[in-house]
Amino acid sequence: MRAPEPVPAPVPPGRLGESIGQQALLDYQVALHRWLEDRRTELDRLDRAAQAARDAQAVTGDVVLAMSMWESVRSRAEELRTLWDSGRADALARERMSRVIWGRLDGAPVPGDPTAATSTVSLAEATTLADALVRQLRTRLAFDPDQADVTARLRAVRASLVRSGDLVRDGEPEAEAVARVRGAWERVTADSTRGADVTGPLGELEVASARVERDAIVAAARRHEAQRDHARATSLAQQLEAREAGLAELVERCRREIATPPRLAVPDVSRLGDVPTEAEALAAYLTRLEAVARAMDTVEDAYTTPLRTRASLRFRLARLTERAAGNGRDASPTVRAALAEASDAVAASPCDVTLAEDLVDLADVVTAPLKHGRSR
Template structure:
């Protein structure tokens, strides 16, 4: 009597896969929920919110690693493990990216010893971009957490509904649900909508074939993979668009802030040119010449780099024009202090000292002021105003 060959999903390996995934699905009911990220980019989030977020993120990392290890074991036990390996590796890669960023947050947190500077740095780490895999676009930390959760859910679904042993109707229902989610994400993206329409047409054909009793296991497995990849790619694309929108808003705010500094800096430069001889020649940058904020990522990154250069140029011009004015004010104060010293020790009676005072005072008060000459004359007067040895106020 010929021995009946067992189906690939019904042997010992298939039982082990279903048992492992079943345990993961039961545990999913009590899984740790991802924490809500505090603050926003450029804002120093409150320390209490950051502490709660770190606690929640570390609990989430431990929970998801346990689940990913269980799914990895289940995938390796499957009869066609190579179908699941890329997605398991990708999910683990995203998890590791979140883990690395959490470690960076813990270093800055330093056990709670944080000032506003450290808290703003932590907000930057939370809402800044996280590299989830080589060659892929970066997403923020909350988006990476959401992406990891979506991959875990997709892997759990695919492993629970093995092509050789699961109910086809339930699997088709899962495909339709994934398509609905993907279509919501693809709103306004013509290319993605067309791609999903083709997948929807294939699902309808497979549903019709299955309803007539046809074997759709192979095509359905391929469709599940394509739909899962489409949904994942759309999640990343949506995340990129949101990140780009936030980056454009930040660039607009920075440009507006720099442009608002220009009038005061022009006034400072004009005052320095009136009151100081040989003033600096720094140009005051015109922020409006950068043009509008670009819509694309590459153009926006280049625009932000130019914006940073303009900000540094504004800082340099402000320092250059304010320093001569500040030094002139300091020289006036030093001259007054030296006059008081000379009056106290009797040196103001000396014709030489009085002549030096008149020269220094004239140099300081003349407009435009030669700051270098005034400095030299004030230093000369300070030297002459010192008490003589053995004289009044001097050493004996």
């Protein structure tokens, strides 16, 4: 009886930073749950087969990596379920879900750790990598020297190399690795065609192709991440440059209208230079851009506060003038003088905000209605 076809990895909806539609998210989570259950069953079977294999040590690393990748996907699926909140996720929560799906998996890679690849791929890429590992493990652990279908196995290696070649770019170390394994495949295929025993070389070739495909997926994930970071840095730099001009006008207005304005400079985005392309330099550039954005927030708040305070004093003074007219206190020379002095202080340019606040507070006191029964 033929084994059932494996559940395919679900196609992720939307894109990074997008508030994905509810129905698309629901369908994706259902499909991801089915994928997780199917791959867990398959991994348990492969793990038992690996333990029983004569060369268990040769496949242990890939089994550990495949299970680690599965666990990373399961953890992200739990994050999605929490954010989904039984369908009550709002637009902000659904935007966060898109980051869970398309963002890089948590954790920093550790040199020499066979599970390091799990920290450099997104959820969408992790399912593809897990499937590639399971596919290679299934082929290797099902190998029987007496009954092996060499042609089918060579065809599977060729398909793996095609997928790897589609992921890498010329000049990358991964592209050179793909070329080396492709050359080995051609030699093993030629030997098989002339009737040679290729049992050993074919097993080594399958291991090499699995490793190359895994590395190609990781390299593509890193490249895509670098492209997203470069686009994000370019967009943020443009936004900050546009914001810089508005802040310069705000600073000029505040210094013109306020007697004691803050003494903060507007950050100059152009001093950061062009957006770099190298990964480490790009990460440092993004960090500096975020620092500039925070500095601009500080500048905007510092220069807006006194202008906003002056505007609120004008509004408050107008209310006090209306109150004095309503309760008859505007007939008092003291009240009229207090209102006039406060009005002059608020209208002065540049305005001493502290003095204006004190005078408006005084006007608040003198315009209050007199208490009845007060002794004359």
